[in-house]
Amino acid sequence: MSCDASLLDLGNDSFAFGNREVVQRHDGDVENNIPYSAFAALLELKFAEFRKELNSNFNIKIDSLRSDVNSLTVEIKGLQQNINCVNEKVKALELENVDLKSKLAKCESNQSPGIRALQDSVTRLETELNDRDQAALSNDLEISGIPEFKEESAVHIVLATAKKIGVPLEECDVVSVERAGPVRDAAQAAGPESARPRPRPLVVRLARRAVRDALLKAARVRRGANTEGIGLPDHTASKFNVHDRLTRKNRILFGKARERGRSEQWRFIWSIDGRIYVRKSESSRVYRIRTESDLDRVFSIPSNNPIV
Structure with a gap:
């Protein structure tokens, strides 16, 4: 080197x-x-x-690193200040929300007689309109559980079903028949029977109310009748039901009454001429359900009330 x-x-x-x-x-x-x-x-x-x-x-x-760290520290402090500001605003909104809820509850509990009277009037008018709509269906009934097939003859099915339960009908007794609800998907309807959707109910309008009443009475007597022998294509026989045709409001109310009755162990929930009735047991009182407020009122009543 x-x-x-x-x-x-x-x-x-x-x-x-x-x-x-x-x-x-x-x-x-x-x-x-x-x-x-x-x-x-x-x-x-x-x-x-x-x-x-x-x-x-x-x-x-x-x-250089210290300078970067110092700059990052300043940014973190700024973010922390922003987070603290957001937290303060959220707390303020929560307090405001609690205050508004408290005021709303106070207003609801201290409603003036005029407001309560107005609400009662609206409820009464809605009930009356629903009763009128139900009365317009006094000649109608529904048949559920009938399998649905392509290009079926609805009138023929109704006539055969009526004959099955012991009430012979003529075509002139039937004003109209149609399947209620949206049309099923073609692929599903053509598939295996076990995979097919639940068939749509048949909505029947009869010429006379007496004929409708006779069909409903016969259906109650022959409860459990099935679709065997009524002229349908090959299928697995299934039970069908004949019942009142209800307005949309009554149909929803009836469904809620049945659900509530099952949970509260009420044995009897039924409808007659569009009116909904419930009963805890054979020895208890019969109650009519007209509005959703009746559900809480009726199902909270002790079951030992006798029939009156």
Whole structure:
């Protein structure tokens, strides 16, 4: 390795390296190699310079990193302030919501007689309109559970069903027959019988109310009759039901009454001429259900009330 000319004076027999004196050996000419001790000293100096440069670069990087950390800290503080501000607004909204609910409950509990009278009038009018709509269906009934087939004759099905339960009908007794509800998907209707959707009920309008009453009475007597022998294509015989046709409001109310009756273990829930009745047991009182408010009122009554 060549010697650094700034450190070695090759014209002298000796040179100074730091605080030490190095003797130069030669055979007339200066030797191209330096002693080990001089090489070690030179190497140590080189390492010192490298460490100094490395420390300088490291300090620069550290300063840059500290600057980035400081900037990030400022951003985090700003985000924390924003979060605190949002939390305060949320708490304020929650308090406002609680206050509004309290005021609303207070208003509902302190309704003026005029408002209560108006609400009672609206409820009474709605009930009267529903009763009128139900009266318009006095010649109608529904037959559910009859399998549905493509290009079926609905009138023929009604006539055959009536004959099945013991009430012979003529075509002139039937004003109209149709399936209620949206048309089933063709692919589902043509699939396996077990995978077919539940058939839509048949809505029947009869010419006379007496005929409708006779059908309903016969259906109650022959409860459990099935579709075998009524002229349908090959199918698995299933039970069918003949019942009143209800308005949409009464149909929803009847469904809720049946659900509530099952949960409260009331044995009898039925409808006659569009009127819904419930009864806890054979020895208990019969109640009529006209509105949803009647459900809570009736089903909360003790079951030991006698029939009146």
